[in-house]
Amino acid sequence: MTKIDVLLGLQWGDEGKGKIVDVLTPRYDVIARFQGGPNAGHTLEFNGMKHVLHIIPSGIFHEDKINLIGNGVLIEPRIFRQEIDELTAKGVDATRNLVVSKKAHLILPSHRMMDAANEQAKGNAKIGSTLKGIGPAYTDKIARTGLRVGDMLAEDFIERYGQLKRQHLLMARAMGFDVEQFRIDGMTLGEYEQVWMESLATLKRFRFVNSEYFINRCLQEDKKVLAEGAQAMMLDIDFGTYPFVTSSNTITAGVCTGLGVAPSTIGKVMGITKAYCTRVGAGPFPTELFDETGSRLCELGHEYGATTGRPRRCGWIDLPALRYACMINGVTELYVTKPDVMNDFETVNMCTAYEIEGQKTDEIPFEYNTVEIAPLLTPYKGWQQSLAGITEYNALPANLKNYLAAIEEQTGVRIAAVSISPDRKDVLFK
Ligand code: GDP
Ligand code: IMO
Ligand code: MG
Numbered sequence: 015m016t017k018i019d020v021l022l023g024l025q026w027g028d029e030g031k032g033k034i035v036d037v038l039t040p041r042y043d044v045i046a047r048f049q050g051g052p053n054a055g056h057t058l059e060f061n062g063m064k065h066v067l068h069i070i071p072s073g074i075f076h077e078d079k080i081n082l083i084g085n086g087v088l089i090e091p092r093i094f095r096q097e098i099d100e101l102t103a104k105g106v107d108a109t110r111n112l113v114v115s116k117k118a119h120l121i122l123p124s125h126r127m128m129d130a131a132n133e134q135a136k137g138n139a140k141i142g143s144t145l146k147g148i149g150p151a152y153t154d155k156i157a158r159t160g161l162r163v164g165d166m167l168a169e170d171f172i173e174r175y176g177q178l179k180r181q182h183l184l185m186a187r188a189m190g191f192d193v194e195q196f197r198i199d200g201m202t203l204g205e206y207e208q209v210w211m212e213s214l215a216t217l218k219r220f221r222f223v224n225s226e227y228f229i230n231r232c233l234q235e236d237k238k239v240l241a242e243g244a245q246a247m248m249l250d251i252d253f254g255t256y257p258f259v260t261s262s263n264t265i266t267a268g269v270c271t272g273l274g275v276a277p278s279t280i281g282k283v284m285g286i287t288k289a290y291c292t293r294v295g296a297g298p299f300p301t302e303l304f305d306e307t308g309s310r311l312c313e314l315g316h317e318y319g320a321t322t323g324r325p326r327r328c329g330w331i332d333l334p335a336l337r338y339a340c341m342i343n344g345v346t347e348l349y350v351t352k353p354d355v356m357n358d359f360e361t362v363n364m365c366t367a368y369e370i371e372g373q374k375t376d377e378i379p380f381e382y383n384t385v386e387i388a389p390l391l392t393p394y395k396g397w398q399q400s401l402a403g404i405t406e407y408n409a410l411p412a413n414l415k416n417y418l419a420a421i422e423e424q425t426g427v428r429i430a431a432v433s434i435s436p437d438r439k440d441v442l443f444k
Pocket of ligand 1 (some may be wrong): 023026027028029031032033054055058059209266316320322351352353354355433434435436437
């Protein structure tokens, strides 16, 4: 029996998970998503082409590998269809290597409406949700009113769909939300519903499985399985910067509930961090830079959301948050991405501790959202050279290796590899 390896983000998302999964896929037989949904945007680049995946696992471009959408994932059928159509246009026939859990929940058009209604009701305190319906769909899952992939095949599906939709309409109207003015991609709720219903046919072309048996059988047959995380540690519903988080467990523990595997089956836990830090949407971000350096990171790093196009907030790497992430997730190895973005920087700063009300701490306090946190920065000499063409870890500039060694020392976790460009080929294993 093999163990299931896990790959997840250690910051606030967009660490380069999609890219690293794509690079690691040749070592695995199955790539499985265990949580999140179309709020994710995972970018892959190879052969001069860029691909962005939202619901589909990042192993999909490897024809001989199975990709599983697990029970913990949310599927929005129209977004799923769009992804499938894009893959088909690129010559990828996903029906051959993608399987879907019958227990994965569906995002309805009215979940997306409720997402917008909730955000509107929050006013200035809004989370900056991706408006894909994530919060409301997980709410219905927990409330035991949700609809699952397997339910699509039941006779009373349309009836149950109608019931749930009516409930959402009642709630939205009671919140003073203007349902008639609401649009998804320029469509009214009714128009979108029609496209959504048509999209179910695409979803039904795929093999639906009892994924908990599927995945455990894979492990028993000594197949190698990689669990692909979406979002990241600091957006976790329990341990992230609540309420400025997503609505799922993005952490290693989420693999157990999102796929149906026992804790004892967890193998390696690979954590990804950028060499700096970004966040999209609202919420605390102690190392955020509001100056020219922040704008430089945004421009040089092309830090615009892969799902929403929103500019990402940028700042220095945050070691208290990273240590917290390593602790909660049991990270066994680190992957560091995007140091190349700081190639021209004279100095690269690292936040090694926080100062809160005059006290130095390296813990994430409960009051993270409400107290003023001053990041205590340690400066490192920049490497001030291009990394293009470097093919070995040891050939990286000494100042960069020094910076990476400091990350290892601060977290107590070894670095397995460094990524130095968006392309699949530029990952240097140590
Ligand atoms: P994910 O959500 O964690 O999969 O990450 P995203 O795809 O949302 O964002 C990561 C962005 O950084 C994408 O545009 C990637 O193409 C890009 N990227 C990944 N690794 C590197 C790297 O090492 N260097 C540079 N410059 N860009 C990278
Ligand atoms: P990947 O997988 C970055 C953020 C949103 C918002 C909060 C809640 O690409 O790293 P939601 O739509 O989940 O209710 O939004 O979480 N968020 C992400 N930020 N990367 C993501 O995914 C994200 N998914 C959600 O911006 O602040
Ligand atoms: Mg992303």
